[in-house]
Amino acid sequence: GAGVSQSPSNKVTEKGKDVELRCDPISGHTALYWYRQSLGQGLEFLIYFQGNSAPDKSGLPSDRFSAERTGGSVSTLTIQRTQQEDSAVYLCAGRDPGVPGNTIYFGEGSWLTVV
Amino acid sequence: ELKVEQNPLFLSMQEGKNYTIYCNYSTTSDRLYWYRQDPGKSLESLFVLLSNGAVKQEGRLMASLDTKARLSTLHITAAVHDLSATYFCAVVPSGTYKYIFGTGTRLKVLA
Numbered sequence: 611g612a613g614v615s616q617s618p619s620n621k622v623t624e625k626g627k628d629v630e631l632r633c634d635p636i637s638g639h640t641a642l643y644w645y646r647q648s649l650g651q652g653l654e655f656l657i658y659f660q661g662n663s664a665p666d667k668s669g670l671p672s673d674r675f676s677a678e679r680t681g682g683s684v685s686t687l688t689i690q691r692t693q694q695e696d697s698a699v700y701l702c703a704g705r706d707p708g709v710p711g712n713t714i715y716f717g718e719g720s721w722l723t724v725v
Numbered sequence: 726e727l728k729v730e731q732n733p734l735f736l737s738m739q740e741g742k743n744y745t746i747y748c749n750y751s752t753t754s755d756r757l758y759w760y761r762q763d764p765g766k767s768l769e770s771l772f773v774l775l776s777n778g779a780v781k782q783e784g785r786l787m788a789s790l791d792t793k794a795r796l797s798t799l800h801i802t803a804a805v806h807d808l809s810a811t812y813f814c815a816v817v818p819s820g821t822y823k824y825i826f827g828t829g830t831r832l833k834v835l836a
Contacts, residue, residue: 641822652813653768653826660822701767703824713758713770714824 614639614717616702622723623692631687631700631720639704643714644677644687648698656700659685660707692724727752729816731827739835741803746830748797748814757790757797758815758824768813772799804834 615634623629635642644656655669659679670676674692679685689696699721703714728751738744748757756775760768772781774790774797781788785808787800797814814827 643824645826652828653815655823655825658822666823703768711756711773711775713773715770716767718767 614702614704614715616700616717616720618720619718620721620723622725625694625724626691628688628690629692629722631689631702631722633685633687633702633717635683635685635702635704636706636715637683638708639706639715640682641705641707641714642679642685643703643705644685645701645703646671646698647701647719653701656687689722692722694724697722697724727818727825729814729825729827731812731814731830733830734828735831735833737833737835738801738804740805743803744801746799746801746812746832748799748816748827750795750797750814750816750825750827752795752816752818754795754816754818755792756817758817759788759797759799760813760815760826762811762813762829764810771812801832806834806836808832809834 617632640661642659645653647653657677658666674690677687699719701716701719703716705712705714730749732747759771761771762768772788777792779790785802790797811829811831813829815824
C-alpha cells in the first residue's frame with residue numbers, strides 16, 4: 611500500500627479482555643516499530659523488528675504485551691487482560707533500513723479505550 | 726538515563742511573530758528528526774538532520790543541529806495559524822536503531 615495501515619482505528623474494550631492491533635507497513639520497510647502515546651503525552655517505544663533478527667522487546671511494559679511479525683511484513687500487537695492504564699494510541703511505524711538515516715513513517719494509529 | 730527534552734512544552738504566539746523551540750538530548754547521536762502532529766492525527770516527518778551543523782528549511786520552519794552541544798532548534802518565522810500543532814524531536818542514539826522522542830511542544834498560533 612501507499613502508506614502504513616493500522617487496524618482497528620478505534621477499539622473500545624472491557625477491562626480484562628484481550629485485544630489485537632494490526633499494522634501493515636509500507637512495502638520494503640523491513641524495520642518496524644510500535645510506540646504508545648497516552649493522552650497528551652510523548653511517544654513511548656514498545657518494540658522493534660528488523661528482518662529475521664530477534665526483535666527488541668525492551669520497551670514492552672509488562673508480560674501482558676506481546677507482538678509478532680509474520681513474513682517480514684504485517685505485525686500484530688497483542689495486549690492480554692487489558693487494564694485501564696493501557697488506554698492510549700498505539701502507533702506503528704516503518705523504515706527502509708537500506709536508506710541511511712531515513713526517517714520512520716507512521717500509521718494513523720489504533721486508539722484503544724479500556725472501560 | 727537517556728533524556729530528550731523540549732522547551733517550551735507549550736507555546737502560544739501571535740501570528741507574524743518569530744520563535745524557537747529547543748530540543749536537548751543527553752546521549753551521543755548524529756541523527757535528529759522533527760515531526761509534526763495535528764490533534765487526533767499521526768506524526769508527519771518534517772526534517773531529517775544527519776550531521777553536525779546541518780540546517781534544513783521548509784517554508785516558515787527551519788531546523789538546525791549542533792551535535793557537540795546535543796541541541797537542535799526549530800525556528801518559526803512569521804508564524805501563521807496553520808502552524809498550530811504539536812512538534813516532536815526524536816534522537817537515535819549512536820549504535821542503536823531506537824527513535825527516542827522528546828516530550829513535545831504544543832504550539833498555538835493566535836490570529
